[in-house]
Amino acid sequence: MATIKDIANKLGVSVSTVSKGLNGAKDISDSLRQAVLDTAVELGYTSKKIKSLEDGAICIFVENMKIDSEDAFGYDIVLGFRQAAFRSSYDIVVEEIDPEFQEAHRFESYILEKGYRAAFLVGFALQDPWMEQLQDTTVPTVLLDNFIPMNPRVSFVGTDSEEGIDMAISHLVSLGHEKIAFLDGSKDSMISDQRMRAYLRSISHHHLPLDPSLAVYGYFVADAAHYHVPSFMDMGATAIVCGNDDIARGVIDSCRDLGFSVPEDVSVIGFDDMPFAARLNPPLTTIRQNRLELGKCAFMVLQTLMEGVSLSKNLLRPSLTMRASTAMAKPRVMVRRTDSKDSVLHVNPRLYEETLKEQQQS
């Protein structure tokens, strides 16, 4: 377990400065105190001041998400939550569970059994057994990227997809792109739905032509990018926005297989800014979800819920991380054509027509 000396070494300050930071002494700056506290959590330092288990710990339930290394999506989310909680001296427990576990234990009974006072759920899907039980739980609960209507004890925390997608489209428009395709994630996900709506609105907002064959959901097709990129290129797309960085990685590979260079022939933008995004070839321009901030924000929302204030939806600002996968648009000659588009899962016609109408009337 980390000692005060470890924290001092990592920060390059004296042991007494670390002590001051941990004890809330007034003669060090706010930002230094914050750095001391954050580093303490990162290194696993446990203070005597942590509230005992009798007061009830807060449990972070993780499903279907890696949290074990700095490269994992959930690592910073859990770290940010712990860092924010440490300042308020809450004890935090992390449990990795699966749908079978949820079948075997009712959410509220399990919370009671373990004596938890509140919960933060990350990586859950809408069809998970606990999601339905959350509709009437009285346990203060924060969900990452999932929303439960009407229950005042449950809050949603996520990144503002609408602003993020608009940042991506605006960046491409500023580079002269007009034919911008969107390869989204799974059709069943709330987040994919939000990003698709955001894409349609932003395209319309920039007075670009809306073309439903440029906006598709990718998840159900095993290798989404290889399936869709050829038809995007046939349609003359000069840029492809992706529902996340994994999809973008596949899109870059597909472009290369088809003989197109990224970003010379086609620009590619991801969503998330996963650690691997910087190491792709070319390094990926992407919309950043600040996962450390998401974790901190989740704790702050949970603390507010525990004080009896019923927050509903809380969105974090995204930002654009500009790397080398986007460049000025270059007119492109059509190079190939295929006809095998029968099972492509296009944008919902309703969404498309709504936005088209909006565009015509604005």
Add this chain to the structure above:
Amino acid sequence: MATIKDIANKLGVSVSTVSKGLNGAKDISDSLRQAVLDTAVELGYTSKKIKSLEDGAICIFVENMKIDSEDAFGYDIVLGFRQAAFRSSYDIVVEEIDPEFQEAHRFESYILEKGYRAAFLVGFALQDPWMEQLQDTTVPTVLLDNFIPMNPRVSFVGTDSEEGIDMAISHLVSLGHEKIAFLDGSKDSMISDQRMRAYLRSISHHHLPLDPSLAVYGYFVADAAHYHVPSFMDMGATAIVCGNDDIARGVIDSCRDLGFSVPEDVSVIGFDDMPFAARLNPPLTTIRQNRLELGKCAFMVLQTLMEGVSLSKNLLRPSLTMRASTAMAKPRVMVRRTDSKDSVLHVNPRLYEETLKEQQQS
């Protein structure tokens, strides 16, 4: 100025209990400590622990909103903010300003001049001079009911209009209503726009017929209710949802003038749950915005912004306050007809058609 004795009297506890609450002693319960702190703020007690002005106060700027009595819309918002801030020992200043003041002082210069560290703005309109300046301010700022895109230092706090309007419609549907009209606020307000969209979505969600002449904006017509209620009644509406409680008050008066009883002939629902809503005749059923919680939530979001976490949008849960202005639907015979509907400001045709299409396809 209030003393510890005043706080003790108001709560009916001993002076030593109040001292314990103010000093964070461990041998009183969390909820009692919270009550002590909240009452201290309500009575204007000032602790020595408040951070000095050298650290910079947080300023609540109030425009175009009454905060001076418990009946005023802004009173609880300011109180909730102060109560939440008191626990973190921040000094709070309230300044009531107007558009001329904003013309005379740039936002950021004024903040600098006064040494404020952060700001909470309530009652501002989108066309106010400071709104444009907020697009690139670096001052941590929270806005009630207004949204500034893209600036990571500015957050929006409000009540979830979509859930609120859906609660109102669901309540009416459970009472057997099918012809439900909506008299919204000003067409230029972000909040009115959200509530109109929410009305259309909820009507569609409940598979009720959408009729554009039942959904109108009211603000521009001097006496909105008297202008619109006759045509709602001609159309056979058995319930009227209103954009706020003031509109609902006018609607109740109009119904009475036309010879209809509320709720026997027509049910009326407001939005906000202002203190006067309970004293109307009949007492108004309304969607409650918990203004004390809005204030607390605004402080929590501002504190999070000050810690460098960029929150974007934060919505509070509404609730339904059921009183006597709603009742079971009763089939109604048409009693009058007018033709003077020329200058009625109906729902935006685009919004209406979007929702109609959504309904047809679902």
